[in-house]
Amino acid sequence: MINPRQADATEAKIVIVIDDDPSVRKSLTNLLQSVGLDARTFASIEEFLRWPLPDAAVCMVLDIRMPGRNGLDFQQDLASSDGAVPIIFITAHGDIPMSVRAMKAGAIEFLTKPFRDQDLLDAIQLGLELSRSRREEIAAASLLMSRYESLSGRERQVMEFVVSGQLTKQIAAKLGLSEITVKVCRANLMKKMCAGSMLELGKMSERLARLRGAQPE
Template identity: 45%
Template sequence: MSPTTPTVFIVDDDPSVRESLEALVEYAGWRCETFATARDFLSAPPAPGPSCLLLDVGLPDLNGLELQERIGSDRSDMPIIFITGNGDIPVTVKAMKAGAVEFLVKPLSQEALLIAMRSAFARSTAQRDLDAADAVLRARYASLTSREREVMELVTAGMLNKQVGGELGITEITVKAHRGRVMQKMQARSLADLVKMTWALNLAPLERQGDHEQED
């Protein structure tokens, strides 16, 4: 299988359930990893490609909801499909509010399970793409000097070059030079593009400290 083959992680303390789910997953052509406990799963490395987690609510160590809370944002690209022996409405509501994509009651319908997994893989792929784009954007921002970051903040806040120069105590020509480097390093095609990047980075206003890098 290639690194992009979807992976299904199965966490269920019932061996017969694990075996039947594993057979279904492999028949569908996906990679499968099974675990009897939540702690066993926590020690496993993340999947190289899109993935989802089939998670039993009632586990002997951490229960399903506790595991969901534990992994939280650490595995945001791995949607969770809960499976349970009973349709406990409060538990279902809590799981769905915490981001679960589906809550299925045993005995499981193969068709419903396959549909849920395909939907989870689509969400996983989308999240992985977003994470990759965010990592690239943050790497570009990290390449900026402190002065370039200040210029970027003020320019995207709507200040003209002359106003930025007055705020930072540098000439308008120097502001233009910094602004050009910012656009180049961030690979922004326009000011509007740079503004969108600032929003995506969720940047907080920079503090004025009066001691800047000696490059102006």
């Protein structure tokens, strides 16, 4: 059983609640505040969309059936955007096909009202941890790309040969450079990339290849 109070209190964490029932919003706000979580409530998806997503670990407690756009369709919209948010569905009128669709699309949990408070809190903690991990991955990828972009064109060429296992004299011959120049370029790129070893540089190169491959043309 997971208690949100066990989480790192120094990191901002916000739980978004979208439900058209005022009593549900009030009840969930009281529950979340009782365990030290910041709750932001909205009566509709449209109301939520007018609110700028904060720079924090977030997860969403989302009712499926509401006036206007339903929760399942909104889940698809979020999944296709850059602001993906872990979702926990709650509903008073759920069925198996609905729950299967939600879970296949990546929902953390599908809870039918009335549900146990602890079941919801456990799902929320999982969602917040997933959000935190995603934020760390995005930050790490951004830092790696920034370091690579700081390299000169020649340093990038040398890096490509270095991670492929080429020796200094081989790189010098292929690029028409002196061995001393290659050594200087290698030392500079290792420093700029903050790589402690050739093995680490190789892993960075693989990660960069994946990141560049994921970017749209």
